[in-house]
Amino acid sequence: xxxxxxxxxxxxxxxxxxxxxxxxxxxxxxxxxxxxxxxxxxxxxxxxxxxxxxxxxxxxxxxxxxxxxxxxxxxxxxxxxxxxxxxxxxxxxxxxxxxxxxxxxxxxxxxxxxxxxxxxxxxxxxxxxxxxxxxxxxxxxxxxxxxxxxxxxxxxxxxxxxxxxxxxxxxxxxxxxxxxxxxxxxxx
Amino acid sequence: xxxxxxxxxxxxxxxxxxxxxxxxxxxxxxxxxxxxxxxxxxxxxxxxxxxxxxxxxxxxxxxxxxxxxxxxxxxxxxxxxxxxxxxxxxxxxxxxxxxxxxxxxxxxxxxxxxxxxxxxxxxxxxxxxxxxxxxxxxxxxxxxxxxxxxxxxxxxxxxxxxxxxxxxxxxxxxxxxxxxxxxxxxxx
Numbered sequence: 001x002x003x004x005x006x007x008x009x010x011x012x013x014x015x016x017x018x019x020x021x022x023x024x025x026x027x028x029x030x031x032x033x034x035x036x037x038x039x040x041x042x043x044x045x046x047x048x049x050x051x052x053x054x055x056x057x058x059x060x061x062x063x064x065x066x067x068x069x070x071x072x073x074x075x076x077x078x079x080x081x082x083x084x085x086x087x088x089x090x091x092x093x094x095x096x097x098x099x100x101x102x103x104x105x106x107x108x109x110x111x112x113x114x115x116x117x118x119x120x121x122x123x124x125x126x127x128x129x130x131x132x133x134x135x136x137x138x139x140x141x142x143x144x145x146x147x148x149x150x151x152x153x154x155x156x157x158x159x160x161x162x163x164x165x166x167x168x169x170x171x172x173x174x175x176x177x178x179x180x181x182x183x184x185x186x187x188x
Numbered sequence: 189x190x191x192x193x194x195x196x197x198x199x200x201x202x203x204x205x206x207x208x209x210x211x212x213x214x215x216x217x218x219x220x221x222x223x224x225x226x227x228x229x230x231x232x233x234x235x236x237x238x239x240x241x242x243x244x245x246x247x248x249x250x251x252x253x254x255x256x257x258x259x260x261x262x263x264x265x266x267x268x269x270x271x272x273x274x275x276x277x278x279x280x281x282x283x284x285x286x287x288x289x290x291x292x293x294x295x296x297x298x299x300x301x302x303x304x305x306x307x308x309x310x311x312x313x314x315x316x317x318x319x320x321x322x323x324x325x326x327x328x329x330x331x332x333x334x335x336x337x338x339x340x341x342x343x344x345x346x347x348x349x350x351x352x353x354x355x356x357x358x359x360x361x362x363x364x365x366x367x368x369x370x371x372x373x374x375x376x
Binding site: 037038040076077078083084086087096 | 272286
């Protein structure tokens, strides 16, 4: 089964491609121009992006929005994680946590599935963990060098894609989606 | 002459009301629900918000977007100043500047004027200055306690509205707008 993943982020695409292959789903990347709305929840961003994508694409697809939420920073950088990363990077997050005893954080993904003529469906995935005291590792992208998921001593950037997919928010959302997608397909 | 200012921010409204009164323009506040697009320029945000407002309002109006751009932080918090303020506040900006020799910054406003059946018109205003080493003053809102405009030793939050209007980005954009608006009116 083929499916399109609308994303300009190759790292995200490769993670999703590897994971969905286990479910027999072949993923193709499409880098469509989608205007993200300002919104305070990932679900709303994913939903609106999917609605916009449905106007531009004639086949079924997934599109997602993810963010890092640091508890002692009131959930910053949250839905604007990507913008904040481009501006102040991992170093900025570490500076903001200087002197903070609470380094707990979570990553979250809202994944939207779109199909022409059908309602958009949203799947979420979340992983809790802590923020490292310095960036570690070279794999992945974004804040991966900072995030240590519960159950590991490694940051996401110190893990292989397979290892990251055991823990990650995106992998959790993708698994929920894949189970639903395949069961729906079997019913037909 | 009457005009509507679409904003949920009372501080912005009061500044603009005081300034435009000098031009004989009576400002009224309207707190419409407008979805701000994610965008990397204030002009684009103001333009798109005005386009959306035109669908909801049958009279002429102004709407604006402003941001603080810190040079050594690559322009952070920029177009997401309001979100970042709610999450990490003035203290967050000060932490990010710890150890930074360059504390230069600017505030910018993009003001959109909308009128049913007409193209949206954009006016910008900018003020350069520096970031104080600690928050000072109680007036204004947002990052005002941090920002010292060139030509003063006070932060915006240590100034009266009249004093802030001598320097501020918003006042500069409003003056450009008011001159244009009145000259256009006289032509008729």
